[in-house]
Amino acid sequence: MITLFEVNETNTMIEQEKLDVRTITMGISLLDCCDADLDTLNKNIYEKITRVAQDLVSTGREIETEYGIPIVNKRISVTPIALVGGRACTCPEDFVTIARTLDKAARDMQVNFLGGYSALVSKGMTKADRDLIHSIPAALASTERVCSSVNIGSTRTGINMDAVKLMGEIVKETAEATQENSSLGCAKLVVFCNAPDDNPFMAGAFHGVTEADAVINVGVSGPGVVKHALESVRGANFEVLCETVKKTAFKVTRVGQLVAQEASERLGVPFGIVDLSLAPTPAVGDSVAEILEEMGLESVGAPGTTAALALLNDQVKKGGVMASSFVGGLSGAFIPVSEDQGMIDAVKRGALTIEKLEAMTCVCSVGLDMIAVPGDTPATTIAGIIADEAAIGMVNQKTTAVRLIPVVGKGVGDTVEFGGLLGHAPIQPVNRFGCADFVNRGGRIPAPIHSFKN
């Protein structure tokens, strides 16, 4: 029998500690939409998305009401568009028409983001991949809800440095194309190494080629709940600390598993994975940085931060894995700057630099995320940062990503406002020494020795 204490605990987590299911993301394969004619392809894509996802938002709302748990986002991810559009698109402008179709489908389905305007080029680029990448600035500037990602490396293939160099330029172009909007386009563009096929979190979500026709992936989140739990063991040793995080992660993930099963059953779409993540929002009390500070750091960025984050990530996984039948995605703690009030404060007080953030990405769930940098940062420097981050992912067999925003017309000391869940960020200084000759070499960085496991 359920007790009053347990009911109150759950409801306190939801109401006061901001426990939520961050997203239900429906992955939809568009491979069966392929056609040689661009208009037919666009029509097929629109029809398939609106047919498969028509009940997604209403079902999400139903589950929200019946269980009393907020489901913040309902989203769609699709097959990387470079694969779908390869036959019909002959130039970047053709790909932009697909981006507009996706945007219309997302708007009509009332989902806030649709991911999958993507190319997977970890080893090499086809003409379609190259055209899609070149179309990204125009696509993101002319759409509202489309998100784009490019996978430029993996542990098995090494790093495609031609793609890295190109992405440095594309990030800059996207910033310029959306400059009236604080270069917002870059917030919808992620460069990955080892991108997972089933990640429900934007902007990096896409429906990988290893996936079924349609699938439901759920991302849970509860930084506030973990922080609150840690407040009750202040000063205790690491064993107690880890146990507390683990137990909390278990409870949080169980809610995600419940929502995933319900959504999958009601929509008649198979359940894919639960992504056990701590994803912050700019709201006070919903911050990963505050968890790290609760562990005993004066500020995020202080010595000890990387160890604290490593511990947190590991315990979240250990607690969550048993709570769900399928775990996937990125699973860990996100450390975006603009979306986490604790991180923003740490940057403002000078405690957190890009270099420290890079070190933290070795043990976090993704990578350098939502970091605003000066608008005059050279494309080659951005490519260098992407290469560094990809190398960390490649060598350590983990997913890493870069989502940098070179805000046109702003420099160090300025702040940029994105609004909503994307938050605001102080512009952070970037190392001013160049790496152009390194980036301009071109070609590939070979896979590391430990990739040969056959």
Added chain:
Amino acid sequence: MKKTIITVVGKDTVGIIAKVCTYLAANQINVEDISQTIVQGYFNMMMIVDTSRSSRPFGEMVHELETLGDEIGVKIRCQHEDIFIKMHRI
């Protein structure tokens, strides 16, 4: 059969249980268990109810109970029990 948990939290006044139960009875919702405490003047109640013969769709019931709570000055939540069972039982 899914059971539903109704929680009522707020400042204690006369007639909270009566008003909630009147609503439930009027809509063919059977109360199976009630546990209730008052801590420092704060009323805290949990009811386990059976909504299988309810005359109201679940979403409407949630909304109407919330509105009723606003009238009495307490917070009323109504959730399927699965969320608690899943979270607290292996």
